[in-house]
Amino acid sequence: MDADRRKILRFIGKGSVLAAFLGQIGAAGRAFFPNVLYEPPSRFKLKRPNDYPNGYTLDAAHRLFVIRQKDAFHVISAICTHLGCNVQWKDTEFDCPCHGSRFNPDGTVISGPAPRPLDWFATTVSPDGFLEVDSATDVARDFRLVIGGKGKA
Amino acid sequence: MGDKIKAFWRKISWAWSPESERESSEAIVKNFWLHWFPAKVARASMDWNYSFWLGTASAALLLILTVTGVMLMFFYVPSTERAYGSIKDLEYAVSFGRLLRNQHRWAAEGMVAIVYIHMARVFFTSAYRGARAINWVVGVILFLATLLLSFTGYLLPWDQLAFWAITVGTSIAKQAPLVGPTIQFILLGGHEIGQQTLLRFYVLHVFFLPVLALVLFGYHMWRVRKDGGLAVIERVRNERAMAPKATPKTKSYSLFGLTPGTSVQVMSSTELEESDQVFSSPNMSRRIALVFLIVFNITLLAALLFNAPLEGLANPSVTPNPAKAPWYFVWLQELVASTTVRMGGFTISGALLGGILLPGFLLAVLTLWPWLDRSPLRTEGRWLAPERKRQNATFAVATLVIIVLIMVGVYLRGPYWRIYWPGQPRPEIPQLY
Numbered sequence: 118m119d120a121d122r123r124k125i126l127r128f129i130g131k132g133s134v135l136a137a138f139l140g141q142i143g144a145a146g147r148a149f150f151p152n153v154l155y156e157p158p159s160r161f162k163l164k165r166p167n168d169y170p171n172g173y174t175l176d177a178a179h180r181l182f183v184i185r186q187k188d189a190f191h192v193i194s195a196i197c198t199h200l201g202c203n204v205q206w207k208d209t210e211f212d213c214p215c216h217g218s219r220f221n222p223d224g225t226v227i228s229g230p231a232p233r234p235l236d237w238f239a240t241t242v243s244p245d246g247f248l249e250v251d252s253a254t255d256v257a258r259d260f261r262l263v264i265g266g267k268g269k270a
Numbered sequence: 271m272g273d274k275i276k277a278f279w280r281k282i283s284w285a286w287s288p289e290s291e292r293e294s295s296e297a298i299v300k301n302f303w304l305h306w307f308p309a310k311v312a313r314a315s316m317d318w319n320y321s322f323w324l325g326t327a328s329a330a331l332l333l334i335l336t337v338t339g340v341m342l343m344f345f346y347v348p349s350t351e352r353a354y355g356s357i358k359d360l361e362y363a364v365s366f367g368r369l370l371r372n373q374h375r376w377a378a379e380g381m382v383a384i385v386y387i388h389m390a391r392v393f394f395t396s397a398y399r400g401a402r403a404i405n406w407v408v409g410v411i412l413f414l415a416t417l418l419l420s421f422t423g424y425l426l427p428w429d430q431l432a433f434w435a436i437t438v439g440t441s442i443a444k445q446a447p448l449v450g451p452t453i454q455f456i457l458l459g460g461h462e463i464g465q466q467t468l469l470r471f472y473v474l475h476v477f478f479l480p481v482l483a484l485v486l487f488g489y490h491m492w493r494v495r496k497d498g499g500l501a502v503i504e505r506v507r508n509e510r511a512m513a514p515k516a517t518p519k520t521k522s523y524s525l526f527g528l529t530p531g532t533s534v535q536v537m538s539s540t541e542l543e544e545s546d547q548v549f550s551s552p553n554m555s556r557r558i559a560l561v562f563l564i565v566f567n568i569t570l571l572a573a574l575l576f577n578a579p580l581e582g583l584a585n586p587s588v589t590p591n592p593a594k595a596p597w598y599f600v601w602l603q604e605l606v607a608s609t610t611v612r613m614g615g616f617t618i619s620g621a622l623l624g625g626i627l628l629p630g631f632l633l634a635v636l637t638l639w640p641w642l643d644r645s646p647l648r649t650e651g652r653w654l655a656p657e658r659k660r661q662n663a664t665f666a667v668a669t670l671v672i673i674v675l676i677m678v679g680v681y682l683r684g685p686y687w688r689i690y691w692p693g694q695p696r697p698e699i700p701q702l703y
Contacts, residue, residue, distance in 0.1 A: 202593060232619035
């Protein structure tokens with residue numbers, strides 16, 4: 118009876134030290150997952166629609182292409198879906214300098230290691246008249262932002 | 271006065287140049303720097319063309335890297351704004367700063383090569399059998415640590431190579447099943463490459479990985495002794511047709527009486543014939559010193575002749591075209607670029623297949639090879655034993671494939687990662703920075 122009590126007390130004693138130790142390790146590990154990120158927002162403004170010529174325009178700072186076909190706009194990510202390098206617009210296709218992926222003008226894969234098409238970003242016009250991109254939201258490849266004669270562009 | 275200096279010099283140096291056998295054995299006991307060696311080692315393990323002293327050369331490189339690395343820490347600032355400038359300062363404003371950085375760089379690249387060749391030597395001499403299998407596994411981990419040290423090292427200058435290597439490296443990590451995105455998040459310290467990323471890789475490079483490497487290095491050496499020395503002594507045993515001696519029983523007196531058991535040095539080389547052994551001091555100590563000096567001089571010469579590469583300041587907007595990894599990772603770059611599998615609507619990215627699964631498989635096979643090896647034990651300590659023809663061929667072919675992939679990546683890949691044969695004109699790609 119007495120021995121049992123000792124056993125339990127010993128178990129509680131050692132166990133609590135072990136638990137505290139594991140908790141300490143967990144806390145130290147948790148610190149590596151940042152709670153606050155000082156990163157640019159996923160929703161940001163570009164230039165005014167009329168600042169873009171027809172065709173493919175690279176916005177290097179935001180790593181995306183703005184594509185204008187008269188009044189219709191869409192935005193394709195310049196980040197290769199393979200391993201994250203910036204693709205370049207080469208006359209009729211996107212080419213990646215890191216591992217040689219090639220993409221059609223609509224972002225679908227021609228060849229190379231890229232596993233899926235380039236992302237298309239949701240695009241709107243902000244109230245003050247700028248193109249506004251939400252890089253966290255993908256849209257289908259028939260998406261077009263049409264800014265008609267009656268529109269505010 | 272002169273006599274006094276001479277006597278003092280003799281007092282601190284006698285252990286390195288013993289004048290009698292008695293002094294040789296006393297040196298091991300009395301000198302701290304020699305005490306981890308056995309008093310005697312197998313004569314065969316001193317051969318230059320058995321081991322080529324590649325492990326010693328790796329240790330020399332590790333020492334050079336530690337010393338030059340700590341020196342560089344006095345000048346380097348791990349901040350995204352100042353890192354690149356501090357490297358430029360090392361090159362242009364610090365006396366001999368460039369030399370320091372060059373030597374660190376070339377020693378690092380040399381270490382990747384030498385550690386691999388050391389591993390190849392161990393493989394080709396069947397030196398990982400029995401208890402030595404543990405040291406083989408430790409060695410594989412040390413090789414990995416070497417690669418990780420190199421990777422984290424070339425990220426620190428925060429040039430274009432650094433930025434895009436982190437981009438690609440952490441994107442590969444992201445492809446790991448289930449835990450991938452978490453690993454990428456914790457490596458980057460966020461979703462994007464930034465100050466947290468640099469700081470994390472910096473601490474990995476200057477603390478965690480070196481400590482890991484040093485601890486494992488210590489264990490690696492300790493195990494060499496506990497396993498009786500280099501595997502070549504097994505060859506000597508076999509040649510002398512020595513039956514393994516019965517394990518000596520020992521008697522130790524503990525507090526409670528006799529403790530039965532076997533002695534610690536079960537596999538000691540001291541059971542070799544007297545004529546097969548030599549004193550560690552000076553036979554081994556001088557050779558080690560010589561190897562260290564040679565390695566030091568070669569890296570210094572390389573540092574004098576060739577400058578460590580430094581690309582333009584990291585620029586997230588522009589990927590260099592082509593963006594190439596350092597030579598020892600180019601074969602992986604070739605793998606991730608060419609192993610995407612498409613079957614109908616189903617796609618496995620080359621990042622997963624060539625970046626994680628295939629290297630992981632190679633690593634697993636390499637680690638477990640001592641247990642896959644069924645060749646006879648008489649091959650131990652013998653170079654390219656005919657009984658192991660198939661095994662040796664497998665290792666050689668795998669190495670050759672990796673070398674060919676490296677050659678293709680380094681010499682044939684041009685803009686947009688396309689193949690350009692020698693002589694074929696490469697398009698002019700405007701470099702935007």
